[in-house]
Amino acid sequence: MDFDLTEEQRLLKDSVEGLLGDAYDFEARKKYMKEPGGWSKAIWGRFAEQGLLGLPFAEDDGGFGAGAVETMIVMEALGRALVIEPYLATVVIAGGLLRHGGSAAQKEAHIPSIIDGAKTFAFAQLEKNSRYDLADVTTSAKKKGDGWIIDGEKFVVLNGEAADTFVVTARTRGGQRDANGIGVFLVPANAKGIVKKTYPTQDGLHGADVTFTGVEVGADAVIGDGENGLPLIERVVDEARSALCAEAVGLMDESLKATVEYLKTRKQFGVPIGSFQTLQHRAADMFVAVEQARSMSMFATMACDFDDAKERSTAVAAAKVQIGKSGKFVGQQSIQLHGGIGMTMEAKIGHYFKRLTMIENTFGDTEYHLRRVTAAGGLV
Known part of the structure:
Protein backbone atom coordinates (compact mmCIF):
# COMPACT_ATOMS: atom_id res chain seq x y z
CA MET A 1 0.00 0.00 0.00
CA ASP A 2 1.30 3.46 -0.94
CA PHE A 3 1.39 5.86 2.00
CA ASP A 4 3.09 8.68 0.12
CA LEU A 5 1.16 11.92 -0.21
CA THR A 6 0.04 13.06 -3.64
CA GLU A 7 1.42 16.26 -5.12
CA GLU A 8 -1.74 18.15 -4.13
CA GLN A 9 -1.55 16.79 -0.57
CA ARG A 10 2.10 17.82 -0.25
CA LEU A 11 1.19 21.31 -1.42
CA LEU A 12 -1.59 21.44 1.19
CA LYS A 13 0.86 20.32 3.88
CA ASP A 14 3.42 22.96 2.89
CA SER A 15 0.72 25.61 2.66
CA VAL A 16 -0.83 25.10 6.09
CA GLU A 17 2.56 24.68 7.77
CA GLY A 18 3.77 27.86 6.08
CA LEU A 19 0.72 29.79 7.29
CA LEU A 20 1.11 28.60 10.87
CA GLY A 21 4.86 29.10 10.81
CA ASP A 22 4.36 32.75 9.92
CA ALA A 23 1.46 33.57 12.24
CA TYR A 24 1.34 31.08 15.09
CA ASP A 25 4.35 31.04 17.36
CA PHE A 26 3.98 30.42 21.10
CA GLU A 27 3.91 34.11 22.03
CA ALA A 28 1.22 34.83 19.43
CA ARG A 29 -0.84 31.96 20.81
CA LYS A 30 -0.80 33.56 24.25
CA LYS A 31 -2.27 36.73 22.74
CA TYR A 32 -4.94 34.82 20.83
CA MET A 33 -6.04 33.09 24.05
CA LYS A 34 -6.93 36.49 25.54
CA GLU A 35 -9.27 37.46 22.69
CA PRO A 36 -13.07 37.15 23.12
CA GLY A 37 -14.04 33.49 22.91
CA GLY A 38 -10.44 32.42 23.48
CA TRP A 39 -9.21 32.38 19.88
CA SER A 40 -8.26 34.70 17.02
CA LYS A 41 -10.90 35.81 14.51
CA ALA A 42 -8.11 37.12 12.27
CA ILE A 43 -6.42 33.71 12.12
CA TRP A 44 -9.79 32.08 11.46
CA GLY A 45 -10.21 34.47 8.54
CA ARG A 46 -6.83 33.44 7.18
CA PHE A 47 -7.87 29.79 7.42
CA ALA A 48 -10.90 30.70 5.30
CA GLU A 49 -8.81 32.62 2.77
CA GLN A 50 -6.48 29.64 2.38
CA GLY A 51 -9.42 27.28 1.83
CA LEU A 52 -8.85 25.19 4.96
CA LEU A 53 -12.42 25.64 6.20
CA GLY A 54 -13.87 24.35 2.94
CA LEU A 55 -11.64 21.30 2.49
CA PRO A 56 -14.04 18.44 3.35
CA PHE A 57 -17.16 19.87 1.74
CA ALA A 58 -18.39 18.80 -1.68
CA GLU A 59 -17.69 21.05 -4.62
CA ASP A 60 -21.44 21.40 -5.14
CA ASP A 61 -21.60 22.98 -1.68
CA GLY A 62 -18.75 25.38 -2.38
CA GLY A 63 -15.97 23.23 -0.92
CA PHE A 64 -13.00 21.36 -2.35
CA GLY A 65 -14.20 17.77 -2.06
CA ALA A 66 -11.20 16.66 -0.01
CA GLY A 67 -11.20 13.54 2.14
CA ALA A 68 -9.98 12.18 5.44
CA VAL A 69 -6.31 12.29 4.42
CA GLU A 70 -6.50 16.04 3.85
CA THR A 71 -8.16 16.48 7.25
CA MET A 72 -5.35 14.42 8.78
CA ILE A 73 -2.74 16.68 7.18
CA VAL A 74 -4.41 19.82 8.51
CA MET A 75 -4.96 18.42 12.01
CA GLU A 76 -1.33 17.32 12.32
CA ALA A 77 -0.23 20.84 11.45
CA LEU A 78 -2.71 22.34 13.91
CA GLY A 79 -1.29 20.06 16.59
CA ARG A 80 2.30 21.08 15.93
CA ALA A 81 1.36 24.74 16.29
CA LEU A 82 -0.93 24.22 19.34
CA VAL A 83 -3.76 25.93 17.46
CA ILE A 84 -6.74 26.90 19.62
CA GLU A 85 -9.20 27.93 16.88
CA PRO A 86 -12.36 25.74 16.67
CA TYR A 87 -11.50 23.71 13.55
CA LEU A 88 -12.55 20.40 15.13
CA ALA A 89 -15.87 21.70 16.47
CA THR A 90 -16.85 23.65 13.36
CA VAL A 91 -15.37 21.94 10.31
CA VAL A 92 -14.92 18.33 11.41
CA ILE A 93 -17.93 17.77 13.70
CA ALA A 94 -20.61 20.28 12.69
CA GLY A 95 -19.45 20.13 9.09
CA GLY A 96 -19.46 16.34 9.20
CA LEU A 97 -23.01 16.21 10.55
CA LEU A 98 -24.17 18.54 7.78
CA ARG A 99 -22.27 16.66 5.07
CA HIS A 100 -23.52 13.22 6.06
CA GLY A 101 -27.00 14.03 7.34
CA GLY A 102 -28.03 17.53 6.34
CA SER A 103 -30.75 18.29 3.83
CA ALA A 104 -30.03 20.35 0.73
CA ALA A 105 -31.64 23.37 2.42
CA GLN A 106 -29.54 22.94 5.58
CA LYS A 107 -26.34 22.63 3.58
CA GLU A 108 -27.21 25.75 1.60
CA ALA A 109 -28.03 27.66 4.79
CA HIS A 110 -24.96 26.71 6.85
CA ILE A 111 -22.04 25.35 4.84
CA PRO A 112 -21.18 28.61 2.98
CA SER A 113 -20.90 30.45 6.31
CA ILE A 114 -18.50 27.78 7.57
CA ILE A 115 -16.38 27.95 4.43
CA ASP A 116 -16.04 31.74 4.47
CA GLY A 117 -15.39 31.84 8.21
CA ALA A 118 -18.49 33.88 9.03
CA LYS A 119 -19.84 31.42 11.59
CA THR A 120 -18.54 28.81 13.99
CA PHE A 121 -20.33 25.89 15.63
CA ALA A 122 -20.20 23.90 18.87
CA PHE A 123 -21.20 20.28 19.48
CA ALA A 124 -23.40 20.08 22.60
CA GLN A 125 -23.36 16.36 23.36
CA LEU A 126 -21.77 15.58 26.74
CA GLU A 127 -24.09 15.32 29.74
CA LYS A 128 -23.50 15.13 33.48
CA ASN A 129 -23.53 11.35 33.83
CA SER A 130 -23.06 10.20 30.25
CA ARG A 131 -19.26 9.76 30.29
CA TYR A 132 -18.35 8.43 26.82
CA ASP A 133 -21.71 6.85 25.95
CA LEU A 134 -23.09 8.70 22.92
CA ALA A 135 -26.51 7.11 23.47
CA ASP A 136 -26.80 8.39 27.06
CA VAL A 137 -29.01 11.43 26.43
CA THR A 138 -31.50 13.01 28.82
CA THR A 139 -31.85 16.38 27.07
CA SER A 140 -35.30 16.24 25.51
CA ALA A 141 -36.81 17.49 22.28
CA LYS A 142 -40.59 17.48 22.27
CA LYS A 143 -42.85 18.27 19.34
CA LYS A 144 -44.73 21.55 19.34
CA GLY A 145 -46.69 22.00 16.15
CA ASP A 146 -44.22 21.65 13.29
CA GLY A 147 -41.28 22.53 15.52
CA TRP A 148 -39.55 21.31 18.67
CA ILE A 149 -38.94 22.44 22.24
CA ILE A 150 -35.56 21.52 23.71
CA ASP A 151 -34.86 21.20 27.44
CA GLY A 152 -31.74 19.97 29.18
CA GLU A 153 -28.11 20.58 30.10
CA LYS A 154 -24.89 19.98 28.20
CA PHE A 155 -21.39 20.18 29.64
CA VAL A 156 -17.87 20.96 28.39
CA VAL A 157 -19.15 22.28 25.07
CA LEU A 158 -15.97 23.26 23.24
CA ASN A 159 -16.27 26.64 21.55
CA GLY A 160 -19.56 27.06 23.41
CA GLU A 161 -18.62 30.61 24.35
CA ALA A 162 -18.12 31.94 20.83
CA ALA A 163 -20.23 29.61 18.65
CA ASP A 164 -22.99 31.07 16.51
CA THR A 165 -24.86 27.76 16.40
CA PHE A 166 -25.06 24.76 18.69
CA VAL A 167 -25.44 21.26 17.28
CA VAL A 168 -27.40 19.55 20.05
CA THR A 169 -28.14 15.89 20.66
CA ALA A 170 -31.57 15.45 22.25
CA ARG A 171 -33.94 12.60 22.98
CA THR A 172 -37.19 12.60 21.04
CA ARG A 173 -38.49 9.37 22.59
CA GLY A 174 -37.45 6.38 24.69
CA GLY A 175 -35.33 5.95 27.82
CA GLN A 176 -32.08 7.60 28.84
CA ARG A 177 -29.74 5.06 27.22
CA ASP A 178 -31.89 3.78 24.36
CA ALA A 179 -30.07 3.69 21.03
CA ASN A 180 -33.21 4.81 19.23
CA GLY A 181 -35.01 8.07 19.80
CA ILE A 182 -32.04 10.46 19.53
CA GLY A 183 -32.10 13.48 17.24
CA VAL A 184 -29.54 16.09 16.19
CA PHE A 185 -30.71 19.71 16.20
CA LEU A 186 -29.30 23.00 14.94
CA VAL A 187 -29.95 25.64 17.61
CA PRO A 188 -28.96 29.32 17.26
CA ALA A 189 -26.68 30.29 20.14
CA ASN A 190 -28.73 33.45 20.74
CA ALA A 191 -32.04 31.60 20.99
CA LYS A 192 -34.29 32.49 23.91
CA GLY A 193 -33.92 30.08 26.83
CA ILE A 194 -30.16 29.39 26.49
CA VAL A 195 -27.86 30.10 29.44
CA LYS A 196 -24.11 29.57 29.19
CA LYS A 197 -21.44 29.25 31.87
CA THR A 198 -18.09 29.69 30.13
CA TYR A 199 -14.56 28.86 31.29
CA PRO A 200 -11.06 28.06 29.98
CA THR A 201 -10.02 24.42 29.82
CA GLN A 202 -6.67 22.99 30.91
CA ASP A 203 -5.28 22.96 27.37
CA GLY A 204 -5.98 26.61 26.59
CA LEU A 205 -9.29 26.11 24.78
CA HIS A 206 -12.62 27.49 26.00
CA GLY A 207 -15.66 25.44 26.98
CA ALA A 208 -19.14 26.10 28.29
CA ASP A 209 -21.85 24.41 30.29
CA VAL A 210 -25.08 25.17 28.44
CA THR A 211 -28.63 25.00 29.77
CA PHE A 212 -31.57 24.81 27.37
CA THR A 213 -34.93 25.79 28.89
CA GLY A 214 -37.93 25.74 26.61
CA VAL A 215 -35.81 26.54 23.55
CA GLU A 216 -37.99 26.54 20.45
CA VAL A 217 -36.65 25.54 17.03
CA GLY A 218 -38.38 24.89 13.74
CA ALA A 219 -38.90 21.67 11.84
CA ASP A 220 -35.88 22.57 9.70
CA ALA A 221 -33.59 22.33 12.75
CA VAL A 222 -33.42 18.52 12.67
CA ILE A 223 -30.41 17.01 10.92
CA GLY A 224 -31.35 13.69 9.37
CA ASP A 225 -33.76 11.35 11.14
CA GLY A 226 -35.00 12.91 14.37
CA GLU A 227 -35.68 9.51 15.92
CA ASN A 228 -32.65 7.60 14.66
CA GLY A 229 -29.74 10.02 14.73
Whole structure:
Protein backbone atom coordinates (compact mmCIF):
# COMPACT_ATOMS: atom_id res chain seq x y z
CA MET A 1 0.00 0.00 0.00
CA ASP A 2 1.30 3.46 -0.94
CA PHE A 3 1.39 5.86 2.00
CA ASP A 4 3.09 8.68 0.12
CA LEU A 5 1.16 11.92 -0.21
CA THR A 6 0.04 13.06 -3.64
CA GLU A 7 1.42 16.26 -5.12
CA GLU A 8 -1.74 18.15 -4.13
CA GLN A 9 -1.55 16.79 -0.57
CA ARG A 10 2.10 17.82 -0.25
CA LEU A 11 1.19 21.31 -1.42
CA LEU A 12 -1.59 21.44 1.19
CA LYS A 13 0.86 20.32 3.88
CA ASP A 14 3.42 22.96 2.89
CA SER A 15 0.72 25.61 2.66
CA VAL A 16 -0.83 25.10 6.09
CA GLU A 17 2.56 24.68 7.77
CA GLY A 18 3.77 27.86 6.08
CA LEU A 19 0.72 29.79 7.29
CA LEU A 20 1.11 28.60 10.87
CA GLY A 21 4.86 29.10 10.81
CA ASP A 22 4.36 32.75 9.92
CA ALA A 23 1.46 33.57 12.24
CA TYR A 24 1.34 31.08 15.09
CA ASP A 25 4.35 31.04 17.36
CA PHE A 26 3.98 30.42 21.10
CA GLU A 27 3.91 34.11 22.03
CA ALA A 28 1.22 34.83 19.43
CA ARG A 29 -0.84 31.96 20.81
CA LYS A 30 -0.80 33.56 24.25
CA LYS A 31 -2.27 36.73 22.74
CA TYR A 32 -4.94 34.82 20.83
CA MET A 33 -6.04 33.09 24.05
CA LYS A 34 -6.93 36.49 25.54
CA GLU A 35 -9.27 37.46 22.69
CA PRO A 36 -13.07 37.15 23.12
CA GLY A 37 -14.04 33.49 22.91
CA GLY A 38 -10.44 32.42 23.48
CA TRP A 39 -9.21 32.38 19.88
CA SER A 40 -8.26 34.70 17.02
CA LYS A 41 -10.90 35.81 14.51
CA ALA A 42 -8.11 37.12 12.27
CA ILE A 43 -6.42 33.71 12.12
CA TRP A 44 -9.79 32.08 11.46
CA GLY A 45 -10.21 34.47 8.54
CA ARG A 46 -6.83 33.44 7.18
CA PHE A 47 -7.87 29.79 7.42
CA ALA A 48 -10.90 30.70 5.30
CA GLU A 49 -8.81 32.62 2.77
CA GLN A 50 -6.48 29.64 2.38
CA GLY A 51 -9.42 27.28 1.83
CA LEU A 52 -8.85 25.19 4.96
CA LEU A 53 -12.42 25.64 6.20
CA GLY A 54 -13.87 24.35 2.94
CA LEU A 55 -11.64 21.30 2.49
CA PRO A 56 -14.04 18.44 3.35
CA PHE A 57 -17.16 19.87 1.74
CA ALA A 58 -18.39 18.80 -1.68
CA GLU A 59 -17.69 21.05 -4.62
CA ASP A 60 -21.44 21.40 -5.14
CA ASP A 61 -21.60 22.98 -1.68
CA GLY A 62 -18.75 25.38 -2.38
CA GLY A 63 -15.97 23.23 -0.92
CA PHE A 64 -13.00 21.36 -2.35
CA GLY A 65 -14.20 17.77 -2.06
CA ALA A 66 -11.20 16.66 -0.01
CA GLY A 67 -11.20 13.54 2.14
CA ALA A 68 -9.98 12.18 5.44
CA VAL A 69 -6.31 12.29 4.42
CA GLU A 70 -6.50 16.04 3.85
CA THR A 71 -8.16 16.48 7.25
CA MET A 72 -5.35 14.42 8.78
CA ILE A 73 -2.74 16.68 7.18
CA VAL A 74 -4.41 19.82 8.51
CA MET A 75 -4.96 18.42 12.01
CA GLU A 76 -1.33 17.32 12.32
CA ALA A 77 -0.23 20.84 11.45
CA LEU A 78 -2.71 22.34 13.91
CA GLY A 79 -1.29 20.06 16.59
CA ARG A 80 2.30 21.08 15.93
CA ALA A 81 1.36 24.74 16.29
CA LEU A 82 -0.93 24.22 19.34
CA VAL A 83 -3.76 25.93 17.46
CA ILE A 84 -6.74 26.90 19.62
CA GLU A 85 -9.20 27.93 16.88
CA PRO A 86 -12.36 25.74 16.67
CA TYR A 87 -11.50 23.71 13.55
CA LEU A 88 -12.55 20.40 15.13
CA ALA A 89 -15.87 21.70 16.47
CA THR A 90 -16.85 23.65 13.36
CA VAL A 91 -15.37 21.94 10.31
CA VAL A 92 -14.92 18.33 11.41
CA ILE A 93 -17.93 17.77 13.70
CA ALA A 94 -20.61 20.28 12.69
CA GLY A 95 -19.45 20.13 9.09
CA GLY A 96 -19.46 16.34 9.20
CA LEU A 97 -23.01 16.21 10.55
CA LEU A 98 -24.17 18.54 7.78
CA ARG A 99 -22.27 16.66 5.07
CA HIS A 100 -23.52 13.22 6.06
CA GLY A 101 -27.00 14.03 7.34
CA GLY A 102 -28.03 17.53 6.34
CA SER A 103 -30.75 18.29 3.83
CA ALA A 104 -30.03 20.35 0.73
CA ALA A 105 -31.64 23.37 2.42
CA GLN A 106 -29.54 22.94 5.58
CA LYS A 107 -26.34 22.63 3.58
CA GLU A 108 -27.21 25.75 1.60
CA ALA A 109 -28.03 27.66 4.79
CA HIS A 110 -24.96 26.71 6.85
CA ILE A 111 -22.04 25.35 4.84
CA PRO A 112 -21.18 28.61 2.98
CA SER A 113 -20.90 30.45 6.31
CA ILE A 114 -18.50 27.78 7.57
CA ILE A 115 -16.38 27.95 4.43
CA ASP A 116 -16.04 31.74 4.47
CA GLY A 117 -15.39 31.84 8.21
CA ALA A 118 -18.49 33.88 9.03
CA LYS A 119 -19.84 31.42 11.59
CA THR A 120 -18.54 28.81 13.99
CA PHE A 121 -20.33 25.89 15.63
CA ALA A 122 -20.20 23.90 18.87
CA PHE A 123 -21.20 20.28 19.48
CA ALA A 124 -23.40 20.08 22.60
CA GLN A 125 -23.36 16.36 23.36
CA LEU A 126 -21.77 15.58 26.74
CA GLU A 127 -24.09 15.32 29.74
CA LYS A 128 -23.50 15.13 33.48
CA ASN A 129 -23.53 11.35 33.83
CA SER A 130 -23.06 10.20 30.25
CA ARG A 131 -19.26 9.76 30.29
CA TYR A 132 -18.35 8.43 26.82
CA ASP A 133 -21.71 6.85 25.95
CA LEU A 134 -23.09 8.70 22.92
CA ALA A 135 -26.51 7.11 23.47
CA ASP A 136 -26.80 8.39 27.06
CA VAL A 137 -29.01 11.43 26.43
CA THR A 138 -31.50 13.01 28.82
CA THR A 139 -31.85 16.38 27.07
CA SER A 140 -35.30 16.24 25.51
CA ALA A 141 -36.81 17.49 22.28
CA LYS A 142 -40.59 17.48 22.27
CA LYS A 143 -42.85 18.27 19.34
CA LYS A 144 -44.73 21.55 19.34
CA GLY A 145 -46.69 22.00 16.15
CA ASP A 146 -44.22 21.65 13.29
CA GLY A 147 -41.28 22.53 15.52
CA TRP A 148 -39.55 21.31 18.67
CA ILE A 149 -38.94 22.44 22.24
CA ILE A 150 -35.56 21.52 23.71
CA ASP A 151 -34.86 21.20 27.44
CA GLY A 152 -31.74 19.97 29.18
CA GLU A 153 -28.11 20.58 30.10
CA LYS A 154 -24.89 19.98 28.20
CA PHE A 155 -21.39 20.18 29.64
CA VAL A 156 -17.87 20.96 28.39
CA VAL A 157 -19.15 22.28 25.07
CA LEU A 158 -15.97 23.26 23.24
CA ASN A 159 -16.27 26.64 21.55
CA GLY A 160 -19.56 27.06 23.41
CA GLU A 161 -18.62 30.61 24.35
CA ALA A 162 -18.12 31.94 20.83
CA ALA A 163 -20.23 29.61 18.65
CA ASP A 164 -22.99 31.07 16.51
CA THR A 165 -24.86 27.76 16.40
CA PHE A 166 -25.06 24.76 18.69
CA VAL A 167 -25.44 21.26 17.28
CA VAL A 168 -27.40 19.55 20.05
CA THR A 169 -28.14 15.89 20.66
CA ALA A 170 -31.57 15.45 22.25
CA ARG A 171 -33.94 12.60 22.98
CA THR A 172 -37.19 12.60 21.04
CA ARG A 173 -38.49 9.37 22.59
CA GLY A 174 -37.45 6.38 24.69
CA GLY A 175 -35.33 5.95 27.82
CA GLN A 176 -32.08 7.60 28.84
CA ARG A 177 -29.74 5.06 27.22
CA ASP A 178 -31.89 3.78 24.36
CA ALA A 179 -30.07 3.69 21.03
CA ASN A 180 -33.21 4.81 19.23
CA GLY A 181 -35.01 8.07 19.80
CA ILE A 182 -32.04 10.46 19.53
CA GLY A 183 -32.10 13.48 17.24
CA VAL A 184 -29.54 16.09 16.19
CA PHE A 185 -30.71 19.71 16.20
CA LEU A 186 -29.30 23.00 14.94
CA VAL A 187 -29.95 25.64 17.61
CA PRO A 188 -28.96 29.32 17.26
CA ALA A 189 -26.68 30.29 20.14
CA ASN A 190 -28.73 33.45 20.74
CA ALA A 191 -32.04 31.60 20.99
CA LYS A 192 -34.29 32.49 23.91
CA GLY A 193 -33.92 30.08 26.83
CA ILE A 194 -30.16 29.39 26.49
CA VAL A 195 -27.86 30.10 29.44
CA LYS A 196 -24.11 29.57 29.19
CA LYS A 197 -21.44 29.25 31.87
CA THR A 198 -18.09 29.69 30.13
CA TYR A 199 -14.56 28.86 31.29
CA PRO A 200 -11.06 28.06 29.98
CA THR A 201 -10.02 24.42 29.82
CA GLN A 202 -6.67 22.99 30.91
CA ASP A 203 -5.28 22.96 27.37
CA GLY A 204 -5.98 26.61 26.59
CA LEU A 205 -9.29 26.11 24.78
CA HIS A 206 -12.62 27.49 26.00
CA GLY A 207 -15.66 25.44 26.98
CA ALA A 208 -19.14 26.10 28.29
CA ASP A 209 -21.85 24.41 30.29
CA VAL A 210 -25.08 25.17 28.44
CA THR A 211 -28.63 25.00 29.77
CA PHE A 212 -31.57 24.81 27.37
CA THR A 213 -34.93 25.79 28.89
CA GLY A 214 -37.93 25.74 26.61
CA VAL A 215 -35.81 26.54 23.55
CA GLU A 216 -37.99 26.54 20.45
CA VAL A 217 -36.65 25.54 17.03
CA GLY A 218 -38.38 24.89 13.74
CA ALA A 219 -38.90 21.67 11.84
CA ASP A 220 -35.88 22.57 9.70
CA ALA A 221 -33.59 22.33 12.75
CA VAL A 222 -33.42 18.52 12.67
CA ILE A 223 -30.41 17.01 10.92
CA GLY A 224 -31.35 13.69 9.37
CA ASP A 225 -33.76 11.35 11.14
CA GLY A 226 -35.00 12.91 14.37
CA GLU A 227 -35.68 9.51 15.92
CA ASN A 228 -32.65 7.60 14.66
CA GLY A 229 -29.74 10.02 14.73
CA LEU A 230 -27.29 7.84 16.66
CA PRO A 231 -25.67 6.18 13.60
CA LEU A 232 -24.99 9.65 12.18
CA ILE A 233 -23.53 10.82 15.50
CA GLU A 234 -21.34 7.72 15.78
CA ARG A 235 -20.00 8.15 12.26
CA VAL A 236 -19.08 11.80 12.76
CA VAL A 237 -17.61 11.22 16.22
CA ASP A 238 -15.40 8.49 14.71
CA GLU A 239 -14.22 11.07 12.18
CA ALA A 240 -13.57 13.48 15.07
CA ARG A 241 -11.60 10.80 16.93
CA SER A 242 -9.52 10.20 13.81
CA ALA A 243 -8.88 13.93 13.50
CA LEU A 244 -7.83 14.08 17.16
CA CYS A 245 -5.43 11.20 16.55
CA ALA A 246 -3.80 13.21 13.78
CA GLU A 247 -3.61 16.31 15.97
CA ALA A 248 -1.96 14.22 18.69
CA VAL A 249 0.67 12.99 16.23
CA GLY A 250 1.53 16.60 15.43
CA LEU A 251 1.78 17.38 19.14
CA MET A 252 4.02 14.36 19.77
CA ASP A 253 6.19 15.18 16.76
CA GLU A 254 6.83 18.67 18.05
CA SER A 255 7.34 17.45 21.63
CA LEU A 256 10.03 15.03 20.45
CA LYS A 257 11.69 17.71 18.33
CA ALA A 258 11.72 20.24 21.18
CA THR A 259 13.03 17.67 23.64
CA VAL A 260 15.88 16.51 21.42
CA GLU A 261 16.85 20.13 20.79
CA TYR A 262 16.86 20.77 24.56
CA LEU A 263 19.09 17.73 25.12
CA LYS A 264 21.57 19.17 22.63
CA THR A 265 21.75 22.58 24.30
CA ARG A 266 21.32 21.92 28.06
CA LYS A 267 24.71 21.26 29.64
CA GLN A 268 25.63 19.40 32.80
CA PHE A 269 29.15 18.50 33.96
CA GLY A 270 30.40 20.66 31.12
CA VAL A 271 28.79 18.64 28.30
CA PRO A 272 25.34 18.55 26.62
CA ILE A 273 23.06 16.16 28.47
CA GLY A 274 22.20 14.66 25.09
CA SER A 275 25.60 12.99 25.16
CA PHE A 276 24.45 10.76 28.04
CA GLN A 277 23.53 7.35 26.66
CA THR A 278 20.59 6.81 29.02
CA LEU A 279 18.92 10.00 27.80
CA GLN A 280 19.59 9.01 24.20
CA HIS A 281 17.75 5.75 24.91
CA ARG A 282 14.79 7.72 26.25
CA ALA A 283 14.69 9.88 23.15
CA ALA A 284 14.83 6.76 20.98
CA ASP A 285 11.90 5.26 22.88
CA MET A 286 9.97 8.50 22.35
CA PHE A 287 10.65 8.26 18.61
CA VAL A 288 9.30 4.70 18.51
CA ALA A 289 6.15 5.77 20.38
CA VAL A 290 5.57 8.65 17.96
CA GLU A 291 5.93 6.39 14.91
CA GLN A 292 3.57 3.81 16.41
CA ALA A 293 1.03 6.58 16.93
CA ARG A 294 1.54 7.87 13.40
CA SER A 295 0.86 4.48 11.84
CA MET A 296 -2.35 4.04 13.84
CA SER A 297 -3.45 7.57 13.00
CA MET A 298 -3.08 6.69 9.32
CA PHE A 299 -5.09 3.53 9.93
CA ALA A 300 -7.87 5.52 11.59
CA THR A 301 -7.84 7.94 8.67
CA MET A 302 -8.35 5.11 6.20
CA ALA A 303 -11.01 3.57 8.44
CA CYS A 304 -13.16 6.68 8.11
CA ASP A 305 -14.05 5.47 4.62
CA PHE A 306 -14.97 1.91 5.67
CA ASP A 307 -18.50 0.94 4.68
CA ASP A 308 -18.94 -1.37 7.69
CA ALA A 309 -19.75 0.78 10.75
CA LYS A 310 -18.52 -1.86 13.22
CA GLU A 311 -15.23 -2.31 11.39
CA ARG A 312 -14.77 1.47 11.24
CA SER A 313 -15.50 2.02 14.93
CA THR A 314 -13.18 -0.81 16.02
CA ALA A 315 -10.32 0.51 13.90
CA VAL A 316 -10.74 4.05 15.22
CA ALA A 317 -10.97 2.74 18.80
CA ALA A 318 -7.71 0.82 18.32
CA ALA A 319 -6.05 3.98 17.04
CA LYS A 320 -7.31 5.95 20.04
CA VAL A 321 -5.78 3.31 22.34
CA GLN A 322 -2.34 3.69 20.76
CA ILE A 323 -2.61 7.48 20.67
CA GLY A 324 -3.48 7.51 24.37
CA LYS A 325 -0.54 5.27 25.28
CA SER A 326 1.98 7.05 23.06
CA GLY A 327 0.75 10.50 24.06
CA LYS A 328 1.12 9.77 27.75
CA PHE A 329 4.59 8.30 27.31
CA VAL A 330 5.92 11.05 25.03
CA GLY A 331 4.40 13.78 27.19
CA GLN A 332 5.80 12.41 30.43
CA GLN A 333 9.25 11.83 28.96
CA SER A 334 9.29 15.33 27.47
CA ILE A 335 8.59 16.89 30.85
CA GLN A 336 11.09 14.64 32.62
CA LEU A 337 13.90 15.39 30.16
CA HIS A 338 13.26 19.12 30.32
CA GLY A 339 13.46 19.02 34.09
CA GLY A 340 11.88 21.72 36.27
CA ILE A 341 11.47 24.18 33.39
CA GLY A 342 9.05 21.74 31.76
CA MET A 343 6.58 22.30 34.58
CA THR A 344 6.32 26.06 34.09
CA MET A 345 3.66 27.96 32.14
CA GLU A 346 6.43 29.77 30.27
CA ALA A 347 7.74 26.56 28.72
CA LYS A 348 5.95 25.41 25.59
CA ILE A 349 6.54 21.72 26.26
CA GLY A 350 4.09 21.58 29.17
CA HIS A 351 1.30 22.95 26.99
CA TYR A 352 1.84 20.11 24.51
CA PHE A 353 1.42 17.58 27.30
CA LYS A 354 -1.74 19.31 28.53
CA ARG A 355 -3.29 19.15 25.07
CA LEU A 356 -2.28 15.49 24.67
CA THR A 357 -3.92 14.72 28.01
CA MET A 358 -7.16 16.42 26.97
CA ILE A 359 -7.19 14.57 23.64
CA GLU A 360 -6.75 11.27 25.48
CA ASN A 361 -9.93 12.02 27.42
CA THR A 362 -12.02 13.37 24.54
CA PHE A 363 -14.63 11.02 23.06
CA GLY A 364 -13.33 8.11 25.11
CA ASP A 365 -10.09 7.50 27.01
CA THR A 366 -7.59 4.68 26.49
CA GLU A 367 -9.29 2.18 28.82
CA TYR A 368 -12.72 2.83 27.29
CA HIS A 369 -11.51 2.19 23.77
CA LEU A 370 -9.44 -0.81 24.83
CA ARG A 371 -12.64 -2.37 26.17
CA ARG A 372 -14.35 -1.62 22.84
CA VAL A 373 -11.59 -3.29 20.84
CA THR A 374 -11.62 -6.30 23.19
CA ALA A 375 -15.41 -6.64 22.94
CA ALA A 376 -15.11 -6.60 19.15
CA GLY A 377 -12.61 -9.45 19.23
CA GLY A 378 -9.66 -7.34 18.14
CA LEU A 379 -8.82 -5.98 14.71
CA VAL A 380 -8.40 -9.29 12.91
